[in-house]
Amino acid sequence: MPYRLLLDRETITRSPIFAALDHVQIKNLLKEMTHLDLIETSHAQEHPALRIHPLMRDAALRYQDSDHDAPAYLTLAARLLVNACADMDDESVQEHPYWPTWAMLSPHALHLWRKLVGTTGPDLVLVEDLARVVLLATVSLFRQGHTSQALADFENLHRVLVRLLGADSRHTLVARLGIAQVHLELGSWEQARSELVSILARQFEVLGEDDPSVMYSRGYLARTFEAAGDFVTAESHYSALLAKFRHVFGSAHPQTLSIWRIWATMLREVGKIDAARAECQAVLSVSRRVLGEEHLCTLAVRSSLAILDTYSNENLAAEVEFESIADIVGRTRGLWDPATLNARCNLAGSWAARGEFGAAHSEYLAILPVIVEMFGPGNQDVLALRVKFAKVLRNLGRLAEAKVEYEATIRLLREYYGDDHPDTLKARIGLAALLSVMGKRVEAEAEVRSVLEIQFRTLGSDHPDVRLTRKNLLVIRQHTPGPGKPVMWHGPGKRKKKGKKR
Numbered sequence: 001m002p003y004r005l006l007l008d009r010e011t012i013t014r015s016p017i018f019a020a021l022d023h024v025q026i027k028n029l030l031k032e033m034t035h036l037d038l039i040e041t042s043h044a045q046e047h048p049a050l051r052i053h054p055l056m057r058d059a060a061l062r063y064q065d066s067d068h069d070a071p072a073y074l075t076l077a078a079r080l081l082v083n084a085c086a087d088m089d090d091e092s093v094q095e096h097p098y099w100p101t102w103a104m105l106s107p108h109a110l111h112l113w114r115k116l117v118g119t120t121g122p123d124l125v126l127v128e129d130l131a132r133v134v135l136l137a138t139v140s141l142f143r144q145g146h147t148s149q150a151l152a153d154f155e156n157l158h159r160v161l162v163r164l165l166g167a168d169s170r171h172t173l174v175a176r177l178g179i180a181q182v183h184l185e186l187g188s189w190e191q192a193r194s195e196l197v198s199i200l201a202r203q204f205e206v207l208g209e210d211d212p213s214v215m216y217s218r219g220y221l222a223r224t225f226e227a228a229g230d231f232v233t234a235e236s237h238y239s240a241l242l243a244k245f246r247h248v249f250g251s252a253h254p255q256t257l258s259i260w261r262i263w264a265t266m267l268r269e270v271g272k273i274d275a276a277r278a279e280c281q282a283v284l285s286v287s288r289r290v291l292g293e294e295h296l297c298t299l300a301v302r303s304s305l306a307i308l309d310t311y312s313n314e315n316l317a318a319e320v321e322f323e324s325i326a327d328i329v330g331r332t333r334g335l336w337d338p339a340t341l342n343a344r345c346n347l348a349g350s351w352a353a354r355g356e357f358g359a360a361h362s363e364y365l366a367i368l369p370v371i372v373e374m375f376g377p378g379n380q381d382v383l384a385l386r387v388k389f390a391k392v393l394r395n396l397g398r399l400a401e402a403k404v405e406y407e408a409t410i411r412l413l414r415e416y417y418g419d420d421h422p423d424t425l426k427a428r429i430g431l432a433a434l435l436s437v438m439g440k441r442v443e444a445e446a447e448v449r450s451v452l453e454i455q456f457r458t459l460g461s462d463h464p465d466v467r468l469t470r471k472n473l474l475v476i477r478q479h480t481p482g483p484g485k486p487v488m489w490h491g492p493g494k495r496k497k498k499g500k501k502r
Helices: 009-014 023-035 054-062 070-084 090-094 096-117 124-143 147-164 170-185 189-207 212-227 231-249 254-269 273-290 296-311 315-333 338-353 357-375 380-395 399-417 422-437 441-459 464-478
Strands: 039-042 049-052
Touching (some): 009 070, 023 039, 049 054, 090 124, 096 124, 096 147, 170 189, 170 212, 189 212, 254 273, 254 296, 273 296, 296 315, 338 357, 357 380
Antiparallel strands (some): 039 049
């Protein structure tokens, strides 16, 4: 546990349990317990932690002083946790430097929550305060790739919050939003969209249309259309949302700039390349002036502009830009921060686009193990990166290795996201491309036909992904490349031949 956060002297001494203790006594108690090896303390500057010896923890769970009833302990522990997290917000669960702290806090938060809400007549003010912490802890699990656990925790939170605080309380609605976010991550767009529409109806009535929570829910609703490939509808939603952010926060607010950049991305996806570039340049000008050259928002806009360079076949310019971004985030946030790893992924992708497959291969080899350890093997971004790695192996002529990588990744995609998920289908299209290059035309055609059947059922005959898969089928029928011979290939989600969105 991050004991310096939790051992708040004022909160402890307000409790009748520790009323007789002062700061010196608490400090001496910790020191003596360390000497007896009952606890172990780490004095790391960023995350000083305390670890309780397993035997002491077991004894503490079994033993209760007759003078101290359990509710008093629960109340004290819950209030300590609430106070420790008072200055933390949604940004802290997004930022990698805070992850170790949340990794320590989350088990305590979830344990205390289960205990507190299981008591008779819990203090509803304390329940509401602790609910905020537990929601943040659950979001941190979700952000770090623990999707299944996060979904279960959000659902349990929602059931309890409905019972204790009511269906329309702010925290109850946030728990529902968390459920929708997980469904969106898992590719269940219709389920996520239905939930978001219902949430928004209640939020509009309870909070009003200008409340930030309502605006964030609208952003996630727009993302359901983006994830489903309906970029026209998504662009319309983001455009309206940008107008609302400008009205409420102003044009220079970081959240406004973020939505502005996403809207520009949607312009790119619907083919309005010049308009997308103009909007990105406008966002970049404001972000540099307001947030600075090294702010993540500024760097994200620069990445968007570099991706647009690839659409114009300016791969060298994109590579230079990605390299500059990687240097900045590596220097300011550390070599293994997610923003740094994302920049390095973009850089490796630019090398692959320029045909420098050896350099791309080396970079992917360096960052893949770190990303797998950080986010878990089933994380969506991890699996997307493995697909790119398999494609690089194919382009290096290491066809057998590429086949093993594709098949392993597809197994994980099916396990975590299902047969119908677009990422699963995209990986299968990549495998079909490989099989075609290997001269296995019958197997390749069977793979594409299977993907096409799923897309017909889930997307309809007019969806862009369906049209691209049909083109891939024609490529196989019209060409019979032998082993090692390249084939032009376009996977689902790639709208143009010149570059693609990461």
